Amino acid sequence: MNPPRTTAPQDFTEEARRWVNASSVGISAEEEREGLSRLEQIPLEILPGALAIESHAVASRFAMKHASSSRALVLARNYHEFARRMNSALHTAIAAFHEAVALRRSNQFDAAEKLHFDALSQLDRLGSENQDALRARADLALDQAILAFQKKDFLESARMNLKASGFGLALKNSELQARALLNASISWERLNELENTRHSLNQGKQALGNLRTSPLLASYALFEWRFQMDHGPFPAAFNRRVLDLNHSQETLFRLYQWEYALCAQSASEIARAQESFQSHCRQIRNNQFESESIQLGMVTEFVQKGTRGMSTSSRAVLPGTDSLLSGSNTPEGYRACLAGWMRELLIERQWKKLEALTAATLTDSHPVIQSAALRAKAWLEIKQQNLSSASEWLARARKVAQENNLVSMTLGIRDDLNLLHPESAQAPSRELPPRQAEVRATLRSVIPDHTRRYLLVTDKLRRELTDANEAAAISHALAAQDLLFWDGNCGVIQIGRIGTRDTIELGSKPVLRRLLTAVFSSHPHAISKEDLVPLVWEEAYNPLVHDTLIHGAVSRLRRLLPRSHQSEFTWDSTGLKWTGVRPFAAWMPMRGATRTLAEDTKLSSRQIRILTLLKYKGSLSKADVIRSGEFSERTAVRELAGLVRAKLVLRSGMGRATRYFPFSG
Known part of the structure; x- marks a missing residue:
């Protein structure tokens, strides 16, 4: 096995100086990660004093960007300790700021705020003429803004970003100023201060000026696009x-x-x-x-x-x-x-x-x-x-x-x-x-199935119209005459001459509206109850259920009409019809019943007996049906359930308290 290779102190010095110099001119993110890895392998304490503290600063700054919060915290504390030993006020302040960033990333907000205060105190001692201190104050203000934003104190965040923008202006650093104003715009938007958002956004774009390669150009474009998505006009x-x-x-x-x-x-x-x-x-x-x-x-x-x-x-x-x-x-x-x-x-x-x-x-x-x-x-x-x-x-x-x-x-x-x-x-x-x-x-x-087909009925003719514009023109001409005019589209009855016309609105009375349309559609013939009920209530006609509903609806309709027209809705042997002597016209979309239960449901003789019993008693329980002597319990349950499904009977209550009532529509 080959022995581990050792590196001479001179090599450490050259390596450290190379990364310090590179950081000052700007390098890519990948190069910064490589520099962090190399500097961590160098025992920085053995380097010359000025180079050592600069190497600590560069390693800590790279760690803030690319390392985990725990790893960045270790390097920031090493930097902080070394700066204290070197009695460097500027580096002590910057190291405290780096440590605060690492703590903020770990959500230790109180400790980070304390270090922000310590760093600010150190920088205040250096005065406002020191450019390095001014740059450090700008970075500190930016991080204070981020901390306030994370704590959802958006007003404080906007204030600190505007402060950092002022430092950027003093340093003649357009990119720093633009970054701070972009962050301020984001804070203002969270406060729903849209005018301040637009103002900061425009100021930031002016600060960018002629910069063509700054990554902030993309950040501004993305934020402006998102801002328009949220507040319009939609982009x-x-x-x-x-x-x-x-x-x-x-x-x-x-x-x-x-x-x-x-x-x-x-x-x-x-x-x-x-x-x-x-x-x-x-x-x-x-x-x-x-x-x-x-x-x-x-x-x-x-x-x-x-x-x-x-x-x-x-x-x-x-x-x-x-x-x-x-x-x-x-x-x-x-x-x-x-x-x-x-x-x-x-x-x-x-x-x-x-x-x-x-x-x-x-x-x-x-x-x-x-x-x-x-x-x-x-x-x-x-x-x-x-x-x-x-x-x-x-x-x-x-x-x-x-x-x-x-x-x-x-x-x-x-x-x-x-x-x-x-x-x-x-x-x-x-x-x-x-x-x-x-x-x-x-x-x-x-x-309706025939939305574009209209039925025009007058006392002289009956005509179907398929052109909506023609139908509208005819209805407008008819409405201007001295007659009774039923506009089934709007649900309005107009009676008399222009200027003295009575207007009756049935738009909020759907049952009466459908009733009037059904009667006029059958003119001059009467409409039977069997045909009327499906058109008005969308159910099959049942005399025990619907006779009361029909006569009640006709009575309400008569009361809405002027007295001279109340008798013009009459019953004869075939059904309900309009017998008005004044010329009239009706115009309405053609439509039929949406469903007819008579085709779906055949009432059994037992169900008819239950409905007859219900008509005289007003309400029934299951026991009442059984006691009538004609039903077993199982038959009573089945027949009552069928009447409920057919919407002929209404069930109320549960268990033994269940009662059945005539369905009221």
Whole structure:
């Protein structure tokens, strides 16, 4: 075995001097790591005094950048101890600052603050004329700002960054000044001080001036892109080809790109951005953004699959709409999450929750939320059959989406408009937004089958119109005449002449609205109860259940009409009809019953006996049915369950307290 090679003290001196000189002119990160490794192998105490303390300083500075916090702390303390022995006030202050950095990285904030104070006291003794001390004060202010930021004291962080910027100006160091102003911008944004953020950002870009190779150029571009993503106007995709990104900036860019895709791009682009970020982190073994990656992964799973397709662990941490709106739990990508909730509520047909969420977000100025809220408002209008109003809301949403490069939202809105206006539909995109197929299926089930076919009925003619513009023009002309005009699109009755016309709105009374449409659609003939009930209540007619409902609805409708028209809804042997003597016109979308239970459900003789018994008693228990003497317990349970499923009987209570009532509709 060869004996270990020894190195002469002269070689130590030359090696140390080489790395000290190299650090002063600037070297790459890889070279700094190599220099740290070489300096750690040299017994620095045997070097000449000035070279020894400079070598300690260089090794500690390299360790701050590239070593673990524990390793950096050891080297900083060695440097601190040696500086004290050498009675160097400047190096004692710098070493204390290095030690504070290592402690801060270990989350020992109180100890770091104490060392910051000690270093500042040492530097104050050196005065403001010493350039090395001034540079050390600038570095110290930057680290104090980082410490305040980690403690979430963003105002103190902004203050210390502005202080460091002042030192950079005094040193005529544009890069130091620009770095401090960028950090100040980040702190101001956390405080939601957007004007101060923009001001610091512009000052920093001016400080960079004509620098063409500084890595801060990429940092500024990335922050400005992210700032626009968060506060608008929503930016175009980031052009990373014009900038040279280092490993840290590349990781940050891919994280931002993932969130950008969630807000603005298609399902395939979202998946591609997610894979790009995760593969990059695996390649460089960087876990710095692990928590952000987990949060964005959860939001991505929700946006792509909805709550039913999510894993149990992801669904457990998914923030609800109340949490997102209150700001108590806003994960990365929460705007995409909020827009995803609107789609989820539509697909699940939770109309009241969707209405509440839309009302809470409709005034939001962020383009992603604003366009999603406008689109959700259109969905609610479609549910109410206000199709012209829905088109207007969709047009507003599309304008916001197009102005802000929200490609995915624009395609989704175009698909919604195609459903409303099939006669002028644009070719569907190959790249649909996430869950758009489910959105389309839900809207298609809400929009009447013959949305673009209108029925015009007057006292002289009956005509079907397939052109929406022609139908609208005719209805406008009819509304200007002296007549009774029923606008089934808006749910409004107009009676009389222009200027003296009575207007009765039935938009908030869906049963009366459907009743009036059904009667006018049959004019001049009467409509039977068997045909009327499926159109109004979407159920099969049952005299024991629906006679009361029909007569009550007709009575309410008569009370809303002027006295001279109340008697014009009459019954004859064939059913209910309109017998008005004043000329009238009715204009409405053509639609039929969405379901007819008479075709699905044949009432048995036992069920008819139960309904008859219920009519006279008002309510029944299972025991009442059995005591009637015609049913065994098993038969009673089966027949009652069938009536409940058919929505002819309403069940209330549990166990022995269960009672059955006539279904009220």
